[in-house]
Amino acid sequence: MAANQVQLSLTHSTVIAQGLSSNMAGEEDSLTRDGGGIVDYARINGITLQAWSPFQKGFQDGVFIDSPDHPELNAELGRLAAKYGVTPTAIAVAWITRHPAGIQVVLGTTKPQRVADAAAGSDIPLTRGEWYGLIQAAGHSVP
Numbered sequence: 001m002a003a004n005q006v007q008l009s010l011t012h013s014t015v016i017a018q019g020l021s022s023n024m025a026g027e028e029d030s031l032t033r034d035g036g037g038i039v040d041y042a043r044i045n046g047i048t049l050q051a052w053s054p055f056q057k058g059f060q061d062g063v064f065i066d067s068p069d070h071p072e073l074n075a076e077l078g079r080l081a082a083k084y085g086v087t088p089t090a091i092a093v094a095w096i097t098r099h100p101a102g103i104q105v106v107l108g109t110t111k112p113q114r115v116a117d118a119a120a121g122s123d124i125p126l127t128r129g130e131w132y133g134l135i136q137a138a139g140h141s142v143p
């Protein structure tokens with residue numbers, strides 16, 4: 001298999017967040033919902049992961065960008081967008097592409113401008129602190 005598509009966004013990040021809370025009893029994120037270790041399996045076997053619904057809050061229930069449901073995350077997206085001179089959309093993409101697994105982003109927008117905004121994110125080398133800060137702002141625990 002050359003590629004595998006998984007649902008992955010900052011707010012629907014279980015395949016990544018489960019590793020941050022591994023073996024932590026009581027932490028919701030420590031539950032494995034993918035059979036266990038799909039990101040590690042893909043990396044070991046040279047399979048490219050592709051992230052679908054990269055901006056959706058959960059399962060097809062709207063985007064988290066500019067959503068009042070995620071004030072802390074949007075504040076952090078806005079802060080980093082200003083720092084790098086891009087849009088919050090680009091930062092949300094950068095969070096996925098910065099992961100060392102080399103994950104590709106499957107966009108669902110029908111707006112050319114949003115495609116351009118998103119594409120700008122793949123060039124942004126978020127620092128580790130910024131990357132972890134984003135998943136924390138999305139509501140996940142970082143040890």
Ligand SMILES: NC(=O)c1ccc[n+]([C@@H]2O[C@H](COP(=O)([O-])OP(=O)(O)OC[C@H]3O[C@@H](n4cnc5c(N)ncnc54)[C@H](OP(=O)(O)O)[C@@H]3O)[C@@H](O)[C@H]2O)c1
Pocket residue numbers: 005006051052053054055056060063065089106107108109110111114
């Ligand atoms: N392999 C699988 O199991 C699987 C499952 C689901 C989906 N997919 C693929 O993944 C693709 C992406 O999924 P998705 O469509 O859920 O992804 P998405 O890019 O997270 O969501 C796109 C949708 O959000 C809307 N949107 C509203 N505000 C937006 C903003 N600020 N930025 C970006 N989008 C905004 C878009 O509307 P506008 O058009 O107005 O921008 C569009 O309807 C799908 O098209 C499909 O091809 C694969």
